Every structure is written in C-alpha cells, then in structure tokens.
Amino acid sequence: MDRIEQLLKKGLKETHGGKAGKTPLCPDETILLDYLGQKLDKYERETIENHLSACDFCLSQLSIAYEASRQKDFAPMPKNLASRAKTLFPASQGGKKDKPKTKEKLFLAATIFCFILSFLIPRYFMQCLAAGLILGIRWALESEGGRTLIMVLGSLRKHSSDADEATPPRLKNHIDSKQRH
Amino acid sequence: MDEQELIRRCIEKDKPAWDIFVGKYGRLIYWAIHKRLAASSFAYDDGDVQTIFQEVFLSLIEGEKLKQLKDARAIAGWLAMVASHKTVDFMRQKISRDKHFSDTGDAPPVNDENYKQELIANDLVNIVKMVIETFSPKEKIILHLNLFGEKTHVEIAGITAIPVNTVSTIIARAKEKLKTELAKKGIEGYN
Secondary structure, eight states, X not given: OOHHHHHHHHHHHHHHTTOOSOOTTSOOHHHHHHHHTTOSOHHHHHHHHHHHTTOHHHHXXXXXXXXXXXXXXXXXXXXXHHHHHHHTSOGGGSXXXXXXXXXXXXXXXXHHHHHHHHHHOGGGHHHHHHHHHHHHXXXXXXXXXXXXXXXXXXXXXXXXXXXXXXXXXXXXXXXHXXXXX | OOHHHHHHHHHTTOHHHHHHHHHHHHHXXXXXXHHHHHHSOOOOOHHHHHHHHHHHHHHHHTSOGGGGOOOGXXXXXXXXXXXXXXXXXXXXXXXXXXXXXHOOOOOOOOXXXXXXXXXXXXXXXXXXXXXXXXXXXXXXXXXXXXXXXXXXXXXXXXXXXXXXXXXXXXXXXXXXXXXXXXXXXXXXXOO
C-alpha cells in the first residue's frame, strides 16, 4: 500500500467516526441482501448507499455476504462444534409435535362412535352412553381448548374465593346488613 | 431436500432437518466468524469462536431468526451476515468488559516533539477529510472496500453493481485528486 493510499485510509477512518457495531439506523440483513442482489429500486439503492458510505459495519456485512455467496467450499471445522450445535435443538419438539393431536382425534372419534352405537344397540344403550361419556371427558381433557377451559374455570373459582377472603370483615358485615334489609 | 424445504422444516422445529442444516451450514458460519475476527485487531482464542458459534445457532433456533429470511437462495450470504453480526456483538461485549476491569485512567506523558508531529499529522488528515467529503457516497463505498476490505476491483464491481472499468477509474481519480490537493497546499512527498 503506497503513502497516498495510507493517507486515504486514515481519512476514511476519521470520516466514518469509528462505529464498530450495528446502530438503530442500520438496515437489516435482508435489505442488504436485496442491495447485493440488485433488487432495490433507484431511490432505495441511493438511500442504502448513503448509509453504507458512512457505516463500517454494514459495509463489512455486505462484503462478507458477497464473499460467502461466491465461495463454494469452506475450511473444515472441529467436529465437536457441529455436534454441540445439534444438541441445541429442543429434544421434546423433535418430530413429536403431532402426537397429542392424533390422540385427541382418536378420543373424539371413539366418543361419537359410542354415542351412535348406543342408539343402534338399544339393549346396551346405557353401557354405550356411559362409555361415550367417559371417552368424551378424556377428549375434553386431552384437547388444548378443554385444558384451557378447565384452567380458566379453576382460576375463576380460586379468584372468587380469594376475593371473598380478601373482603374486609367490616365491609362484609355492611354487605350482609344491606342484604338483610 | 432443497433450501426452501430445509428452512421451512427448521422453522417448524424438525430435528432431522436441523441436523442437516447444522451439517450443511456449520462450516460457512465457522468461516464467517473467523473472517470477522481476523479482520479486527481483537485477540481471540478457540473458546471465543466456540461461544460465538453456539450463539449463532441458538439465535437461529430459539430466536426464530430463520423466519426473517425472505429468499432461501440467498441463505449463504444471509448466514454469513448473521454470524458476522454475532461476532461483532461478542467482541463489543468482551471489550467493554475488559475495559471495565483494566481502566486505570493513566494518560501517556506529553512530549513536545510528539505534539508537533501530531499537529502536522492532524493538518494532513484534515486535508484528506476535506477531499473525501467531495466524493459521492458510491465513491466512498468503493474506496472503503478497496482500502479496508482489500477487495479487488472485480469484487467491488460485483458488490456495487458498477462496471469494473468505472471502479478502477474512481479509485485512480480519488488518489489523483488527493495528490493534487496536497501539492496545492505545498505538502511534498506524496507524488
């Protein structure tokens, strides 16, 4: 690098103000990618260029994105890093997401089946109805909506009893006397 | 499985897809972290790289950052930027933490000769700053990429979507302009 280049570098560093990180004015990664992919209109491009001309951070982001998109092969990394990154995934969520829903549907189908059966076989009407009722309760407990409803009811009951307990004795007496009148 | 499908399944928290994702893009993220660290004067070790690497993946899976990606074909560039951003955040945090512990507040002693040289250097920088202010944003970007990013003219042309010849002309003209200004002010040794 010759002396004039060194001088230009120093001057550019001074004019950029030495911002090291992202500021609230910095565009997000997707906009920078759109700039790189020439997907912005003329006005947007100019706005981004105005920002880039004074922001070290965004310019280096753009530069690294360009290089990464051009590079085909990357140097190998330590194996333990990848295996640790794989364990970051929440284990409970892997592939088991749909199981409760299937169970829920099964209980609903069995409830309907028992209900219909109770009319088809009058001899076992009560038995089928009871089985349908039990399965229906299981379905309500399994379903997310049912569980929420139970939680809401429980909380309401607790809240109302708490409110009763929280009422000061003097106020309670006042209410009671009013009711008596 | 194409990129779009892989990302969709990762967003839906599909474990096998996540394993493929880590295997496919781990090296790119590792490269981007190293690239960013090497470009700074920050002193780092393997432990730092490992911490940043985990933080990048954690932000992707927990923070659901993947949802922000609009075009799956641009994933390489996007991931490199995410990794680079995390690296900068890590460096800033570590620097501010170290500064907090090592800040003794002792100023270096003032030397007359040093002071004179500093004044001359400041004068020079002010002239350069004045010249730089006359450049357009595009010209500043090109100079910055060339001098700081050490990018070739072809690479700069690729980033800025400006023809290579124009990039070369802008760089040469900027240097010439600065030389002329310095000569006008009677500052020698830059021709």
